Amino acid sequence: MSFSDPSSVAVVGASANPAKWGYWLARGALRGAHRRKVYLVNRSGAVVDGVATSPSLRDLPEVPELAVLCVPAETLPEVVDEALELGVRGFLGITAGLGVERESRMVDRIRAAGARMVGPNCLGVYDAATALELAWGNFTPGALGIVSQSGQLGLELAGLAGEAGIGVSRFVSVGNQADVTAAEMVAGLAGHDRTAVVVLYLESFMDGRRLVETLAELRSAGKPVIVLTVGTSQAGREAALSHTGALTSGTEVVEAACRAAGAILAQTPAQAVDVAQLLLDAPAPVGRRIAVVGDGGGQGAIAADVLSRHGLIVPPLGTASCAEVSALLPSGAGVRNPIDLAGAGERDLSTYSRLVEVLLGSGEVDGVVLTGYFGSYGADAPSLVEAELKVVDELGALARRHAMPVVVHSMSRDSAAVHALREHGVPTYATIDQVGWSLGPATELSLRTPRPLTTAPGLPGAPADESPDGYLAARAVIAALGVAFPGAARVRTAGDVPLAAAGLRPPYVVKAAWLAHKTEVGGVVVGLRNAEEAASALDGLRARLGEGDYVLEEMDDRPHTVELIVGGRRDPAFGPVVLVGVGGTVSELHRDIAVELAPVTEQEAARMLRGLKAFPLLDGWRGAPRTDLAAAAAAVAAVSRLVADRPDLAECEVNPLRVGQDGALAVDALVVQATEEKA
Structure with a gap:
């Protein structure tokens, strides 16, 4: 409770200067004075917004539950020691620049005393439910929980959430994670009633497996998680001996972790908030089939292309549905999907809601996207405000009744209809790009379930203390799992x-x-x-x-074989990882790969294979016989079990695995010890 609803707070380093951190922290703390005791500490005795300060923690009438530290780095350890001596057990460290060694020693003392610290080098915390505001910036109360390693990026997320009308339930900037980790703060959101969706930004994942478990727990609690991270590690790839190490990037491993956790990876803060808006406002997507209704053929066609790029399907409507749609539109209007209103909306605004009713009731789609002018009628012609708002009411009611999302791309950014649409649970965006990058990931997230990451049973083959150097030893280790070699x-x-x-x-x-x-x-x-x-x-x-x-x-000279690479390695944060992709000498050129946290079952391995762009080659491309997909999947699962069960192994790889219609043969293999010096 110290970091979400403390009974008392002391801001150490409070300032009367509005340009300083100490002022923002003091002002925010005082806003919660109706709920908790607030003390301000300033050595000079400054007065902050009419509130007197005390020269030190020792001069306070009681020991505060939470001390907010905004003092120069050179004095921070001294202040912490004083606070620990008094009995303070919660610290929020805003101060940066302490240095690794001094920070480590300070945190050791905090832990030894049974205390905890968020930070240091953090931007602060905010909780809408408990009037706790100990951070720079202004927050709009809402339903989005934000945990961020970067304070400024977290503040950007909070600002975007406010602009989108979804607001923030709890905000935590974890900073250096010297003591309290992001995983711990995320776990605390599972029981936070105000939080409905979580956005997590991390640059270092630390104990990634534990974090995956935490995100899965949030998903089970009905709180979907959107993850943000940064780039790939070129240095990490260059340090790898195997093609597997060269092919897998940090982002691909994080994506695999998100799949295992039932979470989703966003590309930017704006996308994260747009996805969150859809998750908060609309019924959860139940499938990928989307009907597109456009005010013009061009907008409808572009919308169909955008949605398709984001993993959604714009299926042609059946004969009966086309007839119902056609009855509502002028002769010659496009009715197959995307649907072209051809001016029907201008003649009768109720056409929008009647079309949506037909489409949601057809059984042929899982949601509807309106793209174009709707939301602008009342803004451009005030006499149409009432009629447009009535349609908005109907669209919201239809989405609720059918429990399917209705999403709007409106050419208006700030009309009464746009605001009303969002209030009625109809997510509305200013561009069709926003619709695509929101509805696509939200649908993927809705259809995704957490995958248990069980450890493999003990495996036969070389004992852990035997070095599998060279091809023959690697063959023996991998063949013991049932992978066939010539x-x-x-x-x-x-x-x-x-x-x-x-x-x-x-x-x-x-x-x-x-x-x-x-x-x-x-x-x-x-x-x-x-x-x-x-x-x-x-x-x-x-x-x-x-x-x-x-x-x-x-030599494997079977005709119609397909060469794959199957590899496993240990990621520093997320542990064992398995990869499958186009193999042979061109594996790094094509970079057609699928990555998952290991181990995987043979069924999960088969899904990885089906996700490859080259899967048609395995499935009988242009009359070639189908390959033995089950044998390929069994090899992937075996390698995943090996890397998961053998922590003494840094990397293992079969490249190529030659898959034909009568089985799969591994014709080269590599196993690298974890302690081996990498070139």
Whole structure:
């Protein structure tokens, strides 16, 4: 309760200067004086808005439950020590610039005393339900919970929420997360009655798995979460030995975490607030099929394109529905979807609501988007205000009755109708782009459910203390999980080849077993028809690459195979991650991948495969036979279990996994120890 509804607050560093942090914090604290005791501390004895200050915490009549610290960095540890000695157990650290070592020592003392701190280097906290306002800026009360690592970005979110009319229920800037983490503050929103939707901005996810569990708990509590983060880590990708490490970016892993948590990842603060508006105002989307009603053919067509780009479907209406729509419109109007009003709205404003009623009742769509002039009639022609507002009432009632979203793109930004639409639970936006980037993610979020991240059972194969260096060892580890490899034998000289070849089926491949990326240095020779050719190829490799373990392997020459990459690695924040994508030597060129937190089931792995742009190749492109999708999915699930069950492994990879109509064969593999120095 110290950070949401303390019984008493002391602002240390309160100021009478409106340009200083201390003034904003003191003024905000005093706004809650009807609910709690508020004390202001200033060494100079300043008077803030008519309220006297005390020179120190020791001079207060009681020990405050929460101390807000807005003092110079060089004096902050001293103030904290004084507060701990007095018995303060809650700290809100606004001060920045303390330095890592001094901050760590200070937080250690706070924790040792059984106290907690939000921050330091934070912008503050706000709670609409408890009149707690300890932050820079002004907040509009509402239903959006905001937890942000960046104070300024959090303040931008709060401002956008106010402009959108949805307001803020609770705001927390976590700053450096030196003690209290964002995950803890987000968890506190599960029982916060005023909060209906949450936006979380983070740059460092710390214990990502715990955060995923927390976001899933919020979703189960009926509070959807929208996540914002920043970019990818080029340095992290360059440090990876495998293609898997090079292909997976920070953003893709966060997206996978959001899917596992039942949350959604937004691209910008504006999009996050637009999505939140739709989630707060409209019935939850139940499907992706959307009917588009436009005042002109151009607006309807553009709306259909925009919605499609955001994962929604604009399906053609059936014959019966087209007939009902046609009866409401002039001859020649477009009725299949998108629907062109062709001037019907101007002749009779009730056409809008009658069309929406037909469409929502058709059973062929899951929502309706109106795009164009509606919302502008009353603004441009005052005599139409009453009629337009009546239609607004009808649209809101239809959305509620059918429990489907009706979303409006209006050419008016600030008319009475636009405000009324939002009040009636009809989200209204100034551009069709906003409609697309709101309705698409909101629909995805509504249809998405949290995925339990269970740990894998103990796996057979190499024990954790055995180093799986080289291709043959990696084969053994991965094959133990049921992933099929071609027959192979270890060879070191040409004299070893005849005996090895006798137990294998030609054609053969010879490869340098110790190289991670064999093809890049010419470490693989394929298409060897007999033992003599294989021996000659081995001599050539030894001459170029030197002595070492080489592998003579059966070549997979099945027709109509598709090459995939299947990899796993350990993300610093979110732990084990599995990837599948277009494989072979061009995997990084195509970057056609699917990423999930590991482990995944074979069913989840199959969904990953179906999400690839190249999936038609697996499914029988242009008359080719369908490949064994079940075998490919089993390999993905096996690699995901390996990386999840073996914390001693940093990366593992099969590339390529050759998938044909009669199964999947792994023809190269790599396993990297977690302690191994990466080049």
